[in-house]
Amino acid sequence: MRYGHTSMVNFLSQLVMSFSGFVATIVLTRTLGQEQYGTYVVVISVLAWVAIAGDLGLGPAVKKRVSEATGGNYIMAGAITQFGLYAVVAVCLWIFHPQLNEFIGFEAASILIVLLAARLAANFVQAVLDGQHLVHVSSILTPIEWTSRSLVQVTLVLSGFGVVGALAGYVIGAVAGVLIGAYFVSGRLSLPSKRDFLMLKSYAQFSWLASIKGRTFLSMDTLVLAVFVSNSLIAVYEIAWNLASLFAIFGSSIQRTLFPEISKLSSEEGISGEITGLLRVSLTYSGLFIIPGLVGGAAVGDIVLQIYGRGFQTGYYILLMLTSARLLYGYQGQFLTTLDAIDRPDLTFRINAVFVATNIVLNVILTWQFGWYGAAAATTGSAALGLTLGYYYASNVMNVVVPLTEIGKQWVAAGAMAAVVYALRLLVGDMLPVAVALVGVGAVVYFSVLLALSREFRATVEENLPVSVSLLTAESP
Template identity: 45%
Template sequence: MRLGQTSIIHFASRLLSSVLGFVATIFIARLLGPETLGIYYLVLSTVAWLGIGVKMGIPEAINKRVSEGEDEAAYAIAGGTVVVSLFLVMSLLILLFSGWINDYIGYPASEVIILFLFVNLAKSVVNAILSGQHLVHVLGVFSPIRTGTRSIVQIGAILGGFKITGLFFGYTVGYALVSVAGLWIVVRRFKEIQTPSVDHYRRLLSYAEYSWLGEIRSRAFNWVDVAVLGFFVSSSLVGIYTAAWNIAVFLILFGGSLSQTMFPEMSSLSAEEDAQSVTDLFETALTYGGLILIPGLIGGTLLGERLLRIYGEEFTQGATVLSVLIVATLIQGYQRQFTTTLDAIDRPDVSFRVNAVFIGANVILNVSLIPTFEVVGAAAATAASVAISLVVAYFSLSSLIEFSVPLGEIGKQWAAAVVMGGVVYTGLWLESAYISVGNNIVVVLTLVGFGAAVYFGTLFAISSYFRTTVEQNIPVDFPAV
């Protein structure tokens, strides 16, 4: 029950964060247009990729070692010194190649990239320690604080006439705020401050030598398509694509909350050699990995054009892209549970191979499809590559632990989503044929809210497993159904 409540708190926090970010992106898109939005996301994409060379899997290693419950401060300090050293080297390289970087982005942003790298690095290390200390719910609460602060500062700066500079300033303020607050919390929870030994560095690096590819895998899922699109299409199309991507990623939040909540628990149980409990947690994660994504796929396909119209009329050409990207996030929702479990049972070497397959397939497919099919090709490449890696992950984990895929519960989620889809489709037909509300945002919010109520109501009625989960995790007694 505690894990369920932690997941819900983390998910609710990230949901609020995404809503804030979604609203802010709409304002930014309407005020500055898709070209400026495209430049901003190219900067973020560059930071994401260069950040791999700064982190090198160290935050994941900090999370793993701290979660084991011994010498927490020593591992945190060891990891911090390593990533700061890598950051200094990367900053020098960015300054040396600033001309090339600025030409690619189409804006003089090399100094901004260094600043973004630093605040990202600080947030990643602090988040890793919080997660390792089993404070995933606190980590989740920081997400809307970061996004809300960033959004308020960005919009205020844009209205003040600072344009893209305002976007950069708001981003920095949001990340810096939660990094400082998180550091204050983790330091207070250390039992004692220890100077790291050579063994602490060795154990960190032994895990990081495999986990760094997980960082690349995460960046590849989010940013390979954007990075390659930057070479072949206009900034406006990049802006349209990232608007669709923001909606699709919105749906993966619950699966991400599950994996983040489960990892420290699985890691602790694995250290105690409690294999059956690890398996039980993994099967639970699989059961609910698509809880939001399955109805999201059906609803997003039906409402895709209207959702994108919120950003502006020119963004509606990304409707097909949105549907394909939601498929990609649905597959990713399940794949992430597999790789999280592999990492938790201290097999980052196997997770490394799974991630290598995804990255190779993603790069090859993006480079092959984008020149011909542009943004649709980018979305298709992401979906296909994550599907390939899911198959590899399934066979890799099944060779290490015994588990069963909860097909019955997943099937009930699909059934409830189909019922919801019928209701949403009927609502769209009635609005276009008879009611004609006229206000697109009102129509979208009404159908999304009503559709969600139908979905969860139907699932609650047909799934005793879901009813039990709900009853165990909220302080309300339901009558027998």
């Protein structure tokens, strides 16, 4: 894997982020309770949507144009545009604050204006760093942000500040990431030209829908659930979603790493065999962790959910459905990232338009009829449709090689892992500490079997280890 080191840095950073968030979430759910934690989740979901209005595809456009091998003062043009968008959205939030507060059930409008500023600044800095091929730097910002956020949230919530303390921690974490990331950004402090703004617009006019698509996948179900079910159930649903997302971080790391590389290759050479090879690599490793995560969740997920408190184990089937959705969405993301990188945002726009419309309609209808199971089914169905469309459009513009054999080996290794873990569970019981130990055993079994089955995986591991390991270089049996 040519870019394995950068992907691994990003993955490990995301892992640190997830661990800090995992610990903080346990404290928040146990201290705030399901109802107040559900309120916090709704506020953050609303923030995510208003952040889209404050971005309108600008972040992806900045990342794309900065990553190309051409000139242009896109950083300053992007910064000026970003400030203008923020000002418009902040005014709208203030005008409609009564309706917003009523929907959330909390006086959150003023806090949202501050949250929005921090979120947009953090996203912009990361987009610039990714575009400047500093993914290894921007990757570190996320765990810094999340760790800072978690420490402040835990401190304030335990001190009695409740939901307000949790939201304050969110702001402080984002500001910490912005200050550190801005130090590594390099660019001219001169006024941009009209062409710079037009080049950003030419990409953003298509990429804005990608942001809506991503947010629709991540939180449309949460917003619809807020209409039909209690905040307590939303809290359980969100925990299941967080666990499913934890398994998907390696696939996201690959997308983030390969985008600037494919973008540069495309701007210099057009669609080449190397780009085809990079897409195949991304498909090969997108499910590396989430496939065993899905199978392992089926084996011990009901026990693991208990760590968040009483009642959370009711999200077991939701966890499995959402993990399946994350798996499909991860493969979809590899196709769409490649299309965006080769400067075909018009194709991803079509895919995203269908995805968003389908997701909204399915969420409303299925959640209305079947509650949270309907919401999870809507998310999974939308991901499957997006994957199908992603493959179709990518195949129309380039040669797509789907590594079915390598993906199949990952499923075989996950099956072996599940057999061992479930047998041990029957033998030693359902205690939570035992389940944690079984997760570790399952990981060892999965990667051991995969190393034995896949010569390609052994070669990838060997390339990215600091020292040579003779066991990994052995021939396949």
